[in-house]
Amino acid sequence: MGDLDRAIERLRRAGRITILTGAGVSAASGIPTFRGDDGLWKKVRAETIATPEAFQHDPKFVWEWYDWRRSVILDAKPNAAHDVLGRWTRERAGVTVIAQNVDGLHERAGAERLIRLHGSIWHVRCWARCSAGREDWLDRTVPQPRLPPLCPHCGAIVRPGVVWFGEPLDRGVLAEATLAAEECDVFLTVGTSSVVYPAAGLVHHAKHQGAFTIEINPDATEASAQVDLAVRGKAEEVLPALDRGLLSRE
Ligand code: OAD
Secondary structure, eight states, rough: OOHHHOOOOOOHHHHHHEEEGEEEEGGGGGGGSSSSTTTTOOOOOOOGTHHHHHHHHOOOOOOHHHHHHHHHHHHHHEEEEHHHHHHHHSSSSTTEEEEOOOOOOOHHHSSSSSTTHHHEEEEEEEEEEEETTOOOEOOOOOSOSSSOOOOOTTTOOOOEEEEOTTTTOOOOEEEEEEEEHHOSSSSESOOOOOSSSTTTGGGHHHHHHTOEEEEEESOOOOOTTSSSSSEEHHHHHHHHHHHHHHHHHH
16 A cells, blocks of 8 residues: 555544644645745755744844745745645644644635634734733735834834744743644644744654654655655645545545
């Protein structure tokens, strides 16, 4: 039996399926990944953009980068990988997607049981955490008329609603993701290099609790040696192939 057929058999028999996604899932939508040869972190160092210190030091510079990324994402459309995952969450009980991506393409593809581990590029919040601006709010303005944008409540600067390096994940969100990893029968890790923790640790939680673990990625990653099955291929091709296989065996 080939790798694809083995994956289909496991998915077919699974009660609960949890899927961790990364930048590779949005690559076919034209959104660059972080660590490939053309990756975002090859052009600019993550520490100069994606840390609270970088933002404190030069909020305008950080916002120029986010404003550019928001414009790239605005022009992008969900691809076949998002479409399949969105449909699985809607049509099959027990499917949960855990997204590291902040682009919102899973939501646009109609994903229902979705845990956003690293926040959303379409949300912002008050950097001063004023009492009225403590929570994130949606701001889809691209380009921003003023960089950095200002809090409508207190006039302080506003930050992107994403998780930066050195920041803890929201405890409730991480607990939800950990539970989804620990309670599933099959855990899929798709389009992620598996180097950023705690996200990269979820596949280990899943395996430890007895889940069958599958990686979908064109290249080997830090997780490849640990998963039960590595399917080498692109998310936008492998996920539709799995979907077709599942439909044909219903
Ligand atoms: P990376 O850029 O580190 O990894 C992207 C992965 O996608 C690589 O393993 C590629 O081989 C794979 N890939 C490329 N094209 C693909 C395709 N068409 N189908 C499937 N896989 C493909 O991105 P992430 O692992 O998502 O965090 O990065 C994790 C976190 O690091 C991000 O959420 C972000 C980043 O810095 C924060 O900003 C906190």
